[in-house]
Amino acid sequence: MMGSMSSKVISFFLLPLYTSYLKVDDYGLYDLVSVYMQIAASVLFLDIWNATLRFIFDQKEKKDKYIPVHTGMLPFLCSFILMTVSVLIFSLFRPIPYLPLVLASGLLSNVTSYYSYCARGLGHNKLFALTGIVSTVVIAVTNIFCIVVLGLGVRSLFIAAIISSVVNIVLIEFKIKLLFTFKIKNVDIKLAAGMMTYALPLCLNSVSFWFLTNFSKVAINQYFSITENGLFAIGGKFSSMLNLVASCFSLAWQEAAFAKDGTTEQRGIFFSVAFDKYVRFMVSGALCLMPAIWFVFPYLIKNPEYAAAQNLTALNLTGTIFSIMSGFLASIFGNIMKTKFVFVSTLSGAIVNVALVYLLIPIFGVNGANLAFMFGYIVNVVFRVLLLRHYIGLKVDIKIVVISLVLLVTNLFMFFSGRVYLNAAAFIVGVIFFFFNFHSEIIKGFELLKAAVSKRKIKG
Numbered sequence: 001m002m003g004s005m006s007s008k009v010i011s012f013f014l015l016p017l018y019t020s021y022l023k024v025d026d027y028g029l030y031d032l033v034s035v036y037m038q039i040a041a042s043v044l045f046l047d048i049w050n051a052t053l054r055f056i057f058d059q060k061e062k063k064d065k066y067i068p069v070h071t072g073m074l075p076f077l078c079s080f081i082l083m084t085v086s087v088l089i090f091s092l093f094r095p096i097p098y099l100p101l102v103l104a105s106g107l108l109s110n111v112t113s114y115y116s117y118c119a120r121g122l123g124h125n126k127l128f129a130l131t132g133i134v135s136t137v138v139i140a141v142t143n144i145f146c147i148v149v150l151g152l153g154v155r156s157l158f159i160a161a162i163i164s165s166v167v168n169i170v171l172i173e174f175k176i177k178l179l180f181t182f183k184i185k186n187v188d189i190k191l192a193a194g195m196m197t198y199a200l201p202l203c204l205n206s207v208s209f210w211f212l213t214n215f216s217k218v219a220i221n222q223y224f225s226i227t228e229n230g231l232f233a234i235g236g237k238f239s240s241m242l243n244l245v246a247s248c249f250s251l252a253w254q255e256a257a258f259a260k261d262g263t264t265e266q267r268g269i270f271f272s273v274a275f276d277k278y279v280r281f282m283v284s285g286a287l288c289l290m291p292a293i294w295f296v297f298p299y300l301i302k303n304p305e306y307a308a309a310q311n312l313t314a315l316n317l318t319g320t321i322f323s324i325m326s327g328f329l330a331s332i333f334g335n336i337m338k339t340k341f342v343f344v345s346t347l348s349g350a351i352v353n354v355a356l357v358y359l360l361i362p363i364f365g366v367n368g369a370n371l372a373f374m375f376g377y378i379v380n381v382v383f384r385v386l387l388l389r390h391y392i393g394l395k396v397d398i399k400i401v402v403i404s405l406v407l408l409v410t411n412l413f414m415f416f417s418g419r420v421y422l423n424a425a426a427f428i429v430g431v432i433f434f435f436f437n438f439h440s441e442i443i444k445g446f447e448l449l450k451a452a453v454s455k456r457k458i459k460g
Helices: 002-013 015-021 024-045 048-056 062-093 099-121 125-149 155-176 189-213 215-223 226-237 240-246 250-259 264-300 304-335 339-364 367-392 398-417 420-459
Strands: none
Touching: 002 015, 002 240, 015 125, 015 226, 024 062, 024 099, 024 189, 024 215, 024 226, 048 062, 048 099, 048 189, 062 099, 062 189, 099 125, 099 155, 125 155, 189 215, 189 339, 189 367, 215 226, 215 339, 215 367, 226 304, 240 264, 240 304, 264 304, 264 367, 264 398, 264 420, 304 339, 304 367, 304 398, 339 367, 398 420
């Protein structure tokens, strides 16, 4: 949690800095370039770090865990070279702004992903957390220095990402020594083929995921301008707080899901209970966060150029709920080794998003992209639930789903009403919904805290 949440926290609290010193056009350009780099990385790197993590769990002996780690480095190196060449060739036909910075940040981001997943797979979660926190501090300090002191503008964002990645890689390498312990004999070609087979559906899923999550920004740029892209990006940043809530246990959940064994029935029961709790927790967080954003937005974003982004936050947040649920379900497919269905379900959502974005943007403006994003993920989640119901008997509490949807729609109307008392009421409803779902856990937590305090008093 600490390793993943720190970057989300800092990206949120740096919003006043970005919106005060960077023009909307510049931020929109940075976000759009980042989007194109993501699709390039997804296609060329095949998400090999996910495959490496999954195959590490198949090794029981600690010394054998480096076999998939070193084996995965071979396809990763090929992808690294291929991406470098591809981006350079592409730039000959269509100039890329800040090409050296864009390429360096994109490549190093992928190296960081591989190192981080290896650290987790080898059991170094404290190291993963430490590097996440250190990288966050580096990003914050570098951005402040480059933007405020040096006045480098949007280039500062790329520079900060590069320096942060280098620090992250060096720290992990110092501890787990992926390069210094590399041995050719650990590279298993047969295993590499198996990892590629496992990773290919995940790669195709990542491409579909890009069309599901990020294609909206391309469509916005086509209909409007880079300015609206900047507003859309800032509006989406507030959803990072919900992602922050999810990150409290999302990475730990991924490892637990990969490692869970037992009969199909036992796994079905385990995953059903986990998904039910997750839905309740995420919806509760969103119900509280949506009205909270309405209140704090004017204080965080004071630059009037970005004021229009406020009305883009609520629908993006709602879509983010379903995207988080989608990621939760994806880990279950990893457990049952059915990753091809992750791709199929993501592709279905991507098709819906691409089809709707061109239909809804002319009607609802930039918020049409948020609606397309939301409906795309709803289709994705429903598809995955139905598939998991077939394969492991996943059960969903329909009653809580209906209640959650009614409350979310009500909160949206209250948000767009622009009235203080309605948004205050929406926040209270969110808190009540949270206590309704987790009152027993809260009571148990207080009892444990009370027992711990009493124990300390007795010792004293």
